[in-house]
Amino acid sequence: MTAAHSDRTARTSQPEALWRPDPGAFASARLTRFQEWAARHHGAPEPDPSDPVASYAALHRWSTEHLATFWGAFADWSGVRFSTPYETVLADAAMPGATWFPGATLNYAEHALRPAEDPERAAGPALLHVDETHEPTPVSWAQLRSQVASLAQELRRLGVRPGDRISGYLPNIPEAAVALLATAAVGGVWTSCAPDFGARSVLDRFQQVEPVVLITVDGYRYGGKEHDRRTTVAELRSALPTLRAVVHVPLLGTPAPEGALEWADLTSLDVEPRYEQVPFDHPLWVLYSSGTTGLPKAIVQSQGGILLEHLKQLTLHNDMGPGDRFFWFTSTGWMMWNLLVSGLLTGATVVTYDGSPGYPDTAAQWRVAERTGTTIYGTSAAYIMACRKADVHPGRDFDLSRVKCVATTGSPLPPDGFRWIHDEVAADMWIASVSGGTDVCSCFAGAVPTLPVHTGELQAPSLATDLAAWDPQGRPLVDEVGELVVTQPMPSMPVRFWNDPDGARYHDSYFDMYPGVWRHGDWITLTSRNTVVIHGRSDSTLNRQGVRMGSADIYEAVERLPEIRESLVIGVEQADGGYWMPLFVHLAEGAALDDALRDRVKQTIRQSLSPRHVPDEIIEIPAVPHTLTGKRLEVPVKRLLQGTAMEKAVNPGSVDNAELLRFYEQLGRERTA
Ligand SMILES: CC(=O)CC(=O)O
Numbered sequence: 001m002t003a004a005h006s007d008r009t010a011r012t013s014q015p016e017a018l019w020r021p022d023p024g025a026f027a028s029a030r031l032t033r034f035q036e037w038a039a040r041h042h043g044a045p046e047p048d049p050s051d052p053v054a055s056y057a058a059l060h061r062w063s064t065e066h067l068a069t070f071w072g073a074f075a076d077w078s079g080v081r082f083s084t085p086y087e088t089v090l091a092d093a094a095m096p097g098a099t100w101f102p103g104a105t106l107n108y109a110e111h112a113l114r115p116a117e118d119p120e121r122a123a124g125p126a127l128l129h130v131d132e133t134h135e136p137t138p139v140s141w142a143q144l145r146s147q148v149a150s151l152a153q154e155l156r157r158l159g160v161r162p163g164d165r166i167s168g169y170l171p172n173i174p175e176a177a178v179a180l181l182a183t184a185a186v187g188g189v190w191t192s193c194a195p196d197f198g199a200r201s202v203l204d205r206f207q208q209v210e211p212v213v214l215i216t217v218d219g220y221r222y223g224g225k226e227h228d229r230r231t232t233v234a235e236l237r238s239a240l241p242t243l244r245a246v247v248h249v250p251l252l253g254t255p256a257p258e259g260a261l262e263w264a265d266l267t268s269l270d271v272e273p274r275y276e277q278v279p280f281d282h283p284l285w286v287l288y289s290s291g292t293t294g295l296p297k298a299i300v301q302s303q304g305g306i307l308l309e310h311l312k313q314l315t316l317h318n319d320m321g322p323g324d325r326f327f328w329f330t331s332t333g334w335m336m337w338n339l340l341v342s343g344l345l346t347g348a349t350v351v352t353y354d355g356s357p358g359y360p361d362t363a364a365q366w367r368v369a370e371r372t373g374t375t376i377y378g379t380s381a382a383y384i385m386a387c388r389k390a391d392v393h394p395g396r397d398f399d400l401s402r403v404k405c406v407a408t409t410g411s412p413l414p415p416d417g418f419r420w421i422h423d424e425v426a427a428d429m430w431i432a433s434v435s436g437g438t439d440v441c442s443c444f445a446g447a448v449p450t451l452p453v454h455t456g457e458l459q460a461p462s463l464a465t466d467l468a469a470w471d472p473q474g475r476p477l478v479d480e481v482g483e484l485v486v487t488q489p490m491p492s493m494p495v496r497f498w499n500d501p502d503g504a505r506y507h508d509s510y511f512d513m514y515p516g517v518w519r520h521g522d523w524i525t526l527t528s529r530n531t532v533v534i535h536g537r538s539d540s541t542l543n544r545q546g547v548r549m550g551s552a553d554i555y556e557a558v559e560r561l562p563e564i565r566e567s568l569v570i571g572v573e574q575a576d577g578g579y580w581m582p583l584f585v586h587l588a589e590g591a592a593l594d595d596a597l598r599d600r601v602k603q604t605i606r607q608s609l610s611p612r613h614v615p616d617e618i619i620e621i622p623a624v625p626h627t628l629t630g631k632r633l634e635v636p637v638k639r640l641l642q643g644t645a646m647e648k649a650v651n652p653g654s655v656d657n658a659e660l661l662r663f664y665e666q667l668g669r670e671r672t673a
Pocket of ligand 1: 042436437438
């Protein structure tokens with residue numbers, strides 16, 4: 001990098017692999033089977049079991065150099081059913097605005113329910129639901145199909161037409177999956193919030209898209225307690241004037257409120273499903289991503305784009321298919337829930353867990369994985385680190401013999417997290433740290449079943465994802481930290497933002513820095529070994545005298561200390577040209593921030609990173625503020641510390657605990673006075 005460069009190059013010396021797939025796994029991976037088929041029919045390079053790294057690199061290169069051929073081939077190989085054939089695969093590759101599969105029609109829900117058509121599978125579980133009792137309850141493929149068919153018919157009866165928005169205020173329960181699939185079946189546009197979102201947060205999202213139906217619980221259970229949401233639901237109803245119907249899901253057993261329809265009545269018709277055949281780019285759902293200020297971005301992704309991207313991600317990268325059980329700990333307010341439901345597309349059984357990740361104890365998720373016979377288990381990197389701190393021993397205490405992959409996301413999995421999974425879950429475990437975002441509802445890089453795993457690294461860029469690290473002038477970097485860019489379109493990129501008629505907000509969100517190229521806002525290193533390291537958000541970069549540093553690297557070092565529960569590092573450019581870099585620490589119970597601990601924090605950072613990473617000050621805080629999807633709130637806190645007023649710096653509706661921000665506002669005021 002030129003004007004600003006990084007002193008933190010990737011770990012590029014040839015490290016020992018922490019895990020390698022055995023030769024049998026290489027041969028049987030769906031990715032290898034696809035590669036063999038694509039080599040025979042479309043000129044892809046043959047798989048080479050003698051050199052899996054080169055073999056994948058060649059396939060990846062082919063997939064990006066022949067993007068349209070890849071996607072056409074993949075759609076064919078995975079049996080995507082186009083009810084009207086497409087004219088061409090990629091009519092226009094310009095970003096934003098790429099045109100995929102023009103002329104084609106299809107339906108996402110029809111693909112998700114394909115296994116239900118198979119008499120051998122219809123009685124088997126499509127969903128395994130688990131609440132805080134940790135007892136799995138199955139929903140068979142036949143039951144799922146029948147509930148979706150019934151709800152879709154009832155939605156049509158209520159006047160729902162293709163393009164109408166259906167909103168869910170639902171936890172991760174089977175009803176949420178049924179509602180998403182029924183919405184897709186009628187060509188409606190799904191959108192959801194988890195019921196721990198307060199009324200303001202929900203309205204900031206749903207008011208933008210003006211739903212015609214609200215499907216809602218009366219409350220939820222979390223951490224062993226019941227949380228009644230009837231008052232919030234009443235607020236939502238009165239603030240959403242476009243609603244034509246409200247559907248009541250009695251999770252806490254309360255009667256339907258005045259004017260609401262009963263879930264059970266709407267899902268008990270005995271009818272055949274009817275799947276609206278919609279154009280490839282027809283909206284499937286609206287997801288939300290909080291910007292630093294203003295309303296959350298309302299991101300529209302298409303039925304065809306998600307169908308293909310999720311099939312690729314789950315089938316080729318996660319090696320998922322019939323016989324697998326897919327559990328990802330998530331809520332309906334995070335895109336990982338949408339990806340979880342898409343597990344059905346592969347014929348896998350999807351495990352829905354509704355409850356606290358740490359109830360009755362920190363090991364809860366491992367217990368769910370054991371009880372459900374999970375084969376592919378995903379969670380947040382933060383949960384792995386919490387288990388490590390809490391001295392959980394999953395491999396010792398649970399039978400996890402069916403789990404073949406532990407995947408993480410939300411933030412980069414620190415090297416200690418890799419080592420902990422290896423030591424405490426299983427030495428022979430495929431560890432997939434993956435990274436992408438709501439904006440594409442998928443992964444730019446992460447899991448590859450045929451490649452080794454190196455500590456602290458994502459295995460490789462995803463297929464058909466033209467991923468690069470760029471310097472500020474748009475020059476590609478290898479083995480150096482750069483901006484994460486994607487230089488060719490992905491089918492799951494937003495078709496648009498809602499209420500953004502001229503596309504200005506969409507454009508400004510990704511295409512401002514490098515015209516025509518997707519800039520995601522993460523720091524990334526692509527290594528010369530074709531692995532990937534993610535360093536944190538580039539819009540909250542630490543930049544000391546032109547040297548850029550990722551905040552994630554500092555968190556990883558500091559949070560290794562048992563006294564530090566969580567931390568937040570901010571780099572503040574000051575009006576006088578100075579730079580102030582405080583580290584805020586949330587201490588573990590019983591710890592005290594005395595001089596000895598301060599010294600240890602500094603020494604740890606100095607030793608594991610560099611003297612340049614050592615903060616100017618270490619300040620104790622009661623807790624770290626996060627977005628509603630659990631990301632540390634770096635940019636808004638930085639703006640508060642620069643003296644920006646609270647209303648301008650942050651939207652309190654997108655924060656888990658807005659009260660925590662007062663402290664930074666006050667500190668910013670004092671420092672800028
Ligand atoms: C796949 C992801 O990148 C998920 C996330 O962290 O939001």
